[in-house]
Amino acid sequence: MTTMIVCLPDGLSSDALTAHQLHRHFGVDGTLQARFWTIENLRLWQRRQMFELRKGTPAYCAGGPAKLLNLAGLRYAAGVGAGIRHQQWQQAVQGTKPAQPWVTFHSRHLNDPSKYTFDQAAADFWRQPRVSAMRMHNAANTVAPLAVDELEMLQAGPAAYQHYSALTAVCGDALLTAEGQQIAPETDALADRVTFLAQANRYLEHIEDDQRLVAVTL
Template sequence: MIVCLPDGLPSQALTAHQLDRHFGVSGNLQPRFWAVEARWLWQTRHLIAPRKGKPTYCAGGPVKLLELAGLRHAAGMGAGIRHQLWQHVVHGTPPARPWHVYQARHLAEPATYPLQRVEADFFGQPRVNAMRLHNAVSYGAAHLLVEELEMFQAGPLAYQHYSAATAVCADALLTADGHKLAPAGDALAHRVTYLEQASRYLDTVEAGQRLLAVAF
């Protein structure tokens, strides 16, 4: 989750206890953002949980000190390479139905369509098996998330846009006035709606607004 911090909250107070107390969020700080390289040394203290290295990863800070455009661009470029790999891995397999399609049927018909059948039908699809077999012998950046099956199937450009937007917006966003933005469900259409809303919001925040990334 991306949290827009109120002005009066000091960065030093951002412990797990304080996050829960101020925002009702139970989680830990996550180094997710890149800090801009063109900054004065004294500005580094305004970054939240910075890590050494280039680029400098941090859990947040003022928008003016975060390289959001660069993060989007890098995520999109990486997604393009990943989609090429995915196309090679699943070549020759028919399109697969994403997990949420089977899950919705299970929730509507729990007695006649039990969870065991859901798992058997989803994981029995040739395309899903192709991805899992690839992951069984691949590690790191070559790993293909089965959870992103629907995003991969949307096409290379769509997958790049999805990855670029998600790099900055994450899975949910808490606005400065305490309003939570999040997908209504796991379907790609729900995630796209969230990314549209979150991206528009982040494009309007002031340069001094502090963002914080929290992992659950």
């Protein structure tokens, strides 16, 4: 599942966006995703500006004006949660050697698919002891599984993983600016994801308070 954060142009209606409208206005096929937190104590007229607003504390929504979204709180909570997950991960993989991320094996397959098949790449990735340790943890802990696709981020260390999770909570996996520019990582490699997160976060830090953001699942 890929999440794109869309910055809505000023002239676009605030009516709830349907899948048809998303494709029509932005050329993306997806649905709204309740991802953001709102600020506390929204007034009735402010609630009408939100997309897919849900009940609860904090209240989740798919988006709305930036000034009504608690982006700082969302980043902080994501970072705290990541710190706990990293501790669990360290315990789960203790004694295993660092593993190569999936993107390494997939790239090797793409470079020479006839000699290194996809099935062989997948087998080589999954048989790594550290990956097996994560799978074993997930088999025994279905409530709070470890994301195997975050292996490279986890191996970067606790602080890096917390920053990665905090920024991803707000920036998603891709960003469509109000000017129509799409910002996304070139590959799933950590280095490319870091470049994307830096660019997307820099853009979001300088948006106006009235800029409307919406999260879309592609």
